[in-house]
Amino acid sequence: MSTPWSNARRRLGWAIAPAALAALTYSGSAAAATCVVPGGYVGYAESSGAPACLPNLEIIKTGPPTVGPGVVTWTVTVYHRGYPDAPDPYGSTEGIPVSAINVDDLNVGAYDIEPDEAPADGMLRPGGSLTYTVTQNFDVRRCTKSQIQNTARFTLDDIAQTTTEDDTHTAYAKVKCEADVGIVKTADKQIYTVGQIVQWTVKVTNTGTLDVPMSRITVDDPAATLTPQDTTPGAVLQPGQTTTFTASTLVTIDNCGTISNTATVSLVGTGPADSNPQNNSSTATVSCEVPVPNQNPPGNTTTTPTTPSTPTRPGGTKGEDVCPRVTVGLGITAAKRPFAGQLSTVVLKVKARNDAKKVKLTYRLPSGFAVVAKSPGTVLRSGILVADLGTVKAGTTRTVRLSVRILRTAKGKRQHTATVVATCAATTRAALAANVRPLQGSVNPAVTG
Numbered sequence: 001m002s003t004p005w006s007n008a009r010r011r012l013g014w015a016i017a018p019a020a021l022a023a024l025t026y027s028g029s030a031a032a033a034t035c036v037v038p039g040g041y042v043g044y045a046e047s048s049g050a051p052a053c054l055p056n057l058e059i060i061k062t063g064p065p066t067v068g069p070g071v072v073t074w075t076v077t078v079y080h081r082g083y084p085d086a087p088d089p090y091g092s093t094e095g096i097p098v099s100a101i102n103v104d105d106l107n108v109g110a111y112d113i114e115p116d117e118a119p120a121d122g123m124l125r126p127g128g129s130l131t132y133t134v135t136q137n138f139d140v141r142r143c144t145k146s147q148i149q150n151t152a153r154f155t156l157d158d159i160a161q162t163t164t165e166d167d168t169h170t171a172y173a174k175v176k177c178e179a180d181v182g183i184v185k186t187a188d189k190q191i192y193t194v195g196q197i198v199q200w201t202v203k204v205t206n207t208g209t210l211d212v213p214m215s216r217i218t219v220d221d222p223a224a225t226l227t228p229q230d231t232t233p234g235a236v237l238q239p240g241q242t243t244t245f246t247a248s249t250l251v252t253i254d255n256c257g258t259i260s261n262t263a264t265v266s267l268v269g270t271g272p273a274d275s276n277p278q279n280n281s282s283t284a285t286v287s288c289e290v291p292v293p294n295q296n297p298p299g300n301t302t303t304t305p306t307t308p309s310t311p312t313r314p315g316g317t318k319g320e321d322v323c324p325r326v327t328v329g330l331g332i333t334a335a336k337r338p339f340a341g342q343l344s345t346v347v348l349k350v351k352a353r354n355d356a357k358k359v360k361l362t363y364r365l366p367s368g369f370a371v372v373a374k375s376p377g378t379v380l381r382s383g384i385l386v387a388d389l390g391t392v393k394a395g396t397t398r399t400v401r402l403s404v405r406i407l408r409t410a411k412g413k414r415q416h417t418a419t420v421v422a423t424c425a426a427t428t429r430a431a432l433a434a435n436v437r438p439l440q441g442s443v444n445p446a447v448t449g
Contacts, residue, residue: 037086038094053083055096055126055159058166059103061152064373066176067138068209069239070381073372074134074171076103076113076152082126084162095123098130100157105134107150116405117341133405135370140210143177143272179272180208181217181237182279183265184358187286192251192259198286200224202245202263206237207388208275209379214243216271221263224249239381240362256288326425327353328392330361332416332432340439341408343372348400348418352392356422359389361400363418366434368410373403392422411438 035053058081063074078101082089098118104111115130124130134152142148153168161167181204188199204219206212214235219226224247237243249259262283267274274280333347350361365371365383374380378387378400389398416432 034087035083035085037083037088037092039092053086053092054162056081056084056162056166057096057101057124057154057156059152059154059169061150061169061171063150063171063173065173067148067173068176068178068379069138069140069143069211070209071370072136072138072173073370074105074108074136074150074152075372076105076132076134078103078124078130078132078154080124080126080128090126092126095119095121095125095128096156096159098122098124100159101130101154102157103130103132103152103154105132105150105152108134108136110134116408133370133372140177143175143210145175147172147174149173177210177272178208178275179210179212179267180274180276180279181205181212181265181267182207182276183219183263183282185221185261185263185282185284187261187284190286192286192288194251194253194256194288196251198249198251198259198261200247200249200261200263200284202226202247202282203242204237204245204265205242206239207279207386209239209381210272211236211238212267213237213269213271216267216269217243217265218268219245219263219265221245221247221261223261226263239379240384240386251288258285258287260285324354324424326356326422328356328359328420328422328425328428329353330418330420330428330430332418332430334416334432334434336433337435337437338406339437340368340406340410342406344404344406346402346404346416348387348402349397350389350392350400350420351397352394352422354394356392356394356425357390359392359398359420359422361387361389361398361418361420363387363400363402363416365404366414366416368407368414368436369404370407371402372405375400375402406436408439410436412436 034050036050037053058079060077060079061074062077063072080096083092086092098115099122101124103113103115105113113132113134115132118130119125119128136150149170149172151168151170155167183202183204185200185202188201192198202219202221204217214237217237226245226247229244229246249261251259260283262281264281266280329351331349333349335344338344346363348361348363350359352359363385365385371380371385374385375387378385385400385402387400392398412435414434414436416434418430420428
C-alpha cells in the first residue's frame with residue numbers, strides 16, 4: 001500500500017549524512033551490515049546492498065501520584081526515537097505523518113485521540129514528540145481499591161518499526177479517598193451587656209475528597225439549640241461545600257462574665273471514618289460587662305457621670321482582644337490573552353500581614369480550563385480548588401501553582417476568581433479577567449506528497 005511517508009521517500013530519494021557514508025563500506029556487491037536512513041540520492045540502498053532503516057516510536061503515559069473522586073487528568077506522549085539501527089539515529093529529517101499515528105487510552109475508553117498540538121506540516125520527525133491529554137471521572141465506588149492503573153497504546157498505519165515493545169505503556173496511581181468534616185463556631189460580636197442576645201454561627205465544611213451524606217453529619221452544641229439554615233443543596237455535602245447552623249444565648253446576670261460555647265461535629269453511620277478529628281471541635285468565647293450602678297441618690301438635682309471601666313476580655317488583661325484582627329492579602333497571576341489549546345500557568349499568592357491561623361484558599365477554574373498539574377496538598381473538585389494552608393506567619397507568602405490546559409474550543413472572556421479566609425480575618429477576594437484567543441490555523445493539516 002502506498003503511504004504519504006513512502007511517497008515522500010520515493011520523491012526525495014535516499015540521503016545519508018557524511019558520517020553514515022563513511023560507516024558504509026562495501027567491496028563489489030558485498031555490503032556492510034548496516035542500514036540506510038531515508039532521504040538522499042535514489043538507488044544508494046540498492047547499489048550498496050544495505051537495507052532501509054526502520055523508525056521507532058515510543059509511548060509514555062503519566063498521571064498524578066494519587067487520585068481520588070473527581071476528574072483525573074492523564075498525559076500521553078508519543079516520541080519519535082529516530083532510526084535506532086543507523087549510525088546516526090537522528091540523522092534524517094524524514095517524518096512520519098501524524099495522521100498515521102493512532103493513539104488509544106484503553107482504561108478510559110478513548111480511541112483515536114487527537115493530539116493537543118501537531119506540527120504545522122503534519123509530520124512527526126526524529127527527536128520530536130506529540131502530547132495527548134485524557135481526562136477520566138474517578139467514581140467514588142473505586143475508593144475500595146488501593147491502586148489504579150491506566151494503559152495507553154498507539155498503532156501505525158502501514159509503517160514498520162524496529163520494535164513494537166514500547167507501543168504500550170501503563171501508569172499507576174495510589175487511591176486516596178478521605179472523608180473529613182470540620183467545624184467553626186463564631187459570635188456576632190465580642191462584648192455584650194446583660195439583656196443582650198449572643199448570636200452564634202456554626203459552619204460545617206466538607207474538607208475531604210469524598211461526598212458526605214447529610215444523614216451522616218451530626219452536630220452537637222450542649223449550651224445552645226442549633227437551627228439549620230438552608231445553605232446546602234441536596235442531601236449530600238460535596239468537598240468544599242459548607243452547611244450553616246445558628247443559635248442564640250440570652251446574657252443574664254448569672255452568666256455575665258466569660259461565656260464560652262463549644263460545638264462539635266462527627267460522622268455517624270456506614271461509610272469512611274473522619275480522617276482528621278482535630279478539626280471536629282470549635283469554641284467561641286465572648287464577654288459580658290456588668291452595668292455600673294448610679295451612685296447619686298434619688299431626687300438629687302445633680303448627677304456625677306460614671307467613668308466607664310475598661311472591660312476585661314477573655315484570655316488576658318484589660319483591653320486585650322480575644323481575637324485580634326487578622327489581615328491576609330490575595331493575588332492571582334495568569335495569562336491575560338492566552339490561546340485556546342495551549343498550556344498556561346496560574347499562580348495564587350496568599351500573604352499574611354500578621355500571624356494568620358487556619359488559612360484556607362479557594363480558587364474557581366474559569367470555564368473551558370482544565371487542570372493538568374497542581375501544588376501538592378490541594379484538592380480539586382468540580383472546577384473548584386481548595387488549599388488548606390494552615391498557619392501563615394506575619395510577612396510571609398504562601399504560593400499555590402496550577403498548570404492548566406485551555407480547551408481547543410474555548411474563546412472569549414473568562415475570569416479567574418479566588419477567596420481566602422482565616423481565623424479572625426474577613427474574607428479576601430481577588431479576580432483576574434482573561435480573554436481566550438481562538439486556536440490559530442488548522443492543527444491537523446492534510447499531508448501531501
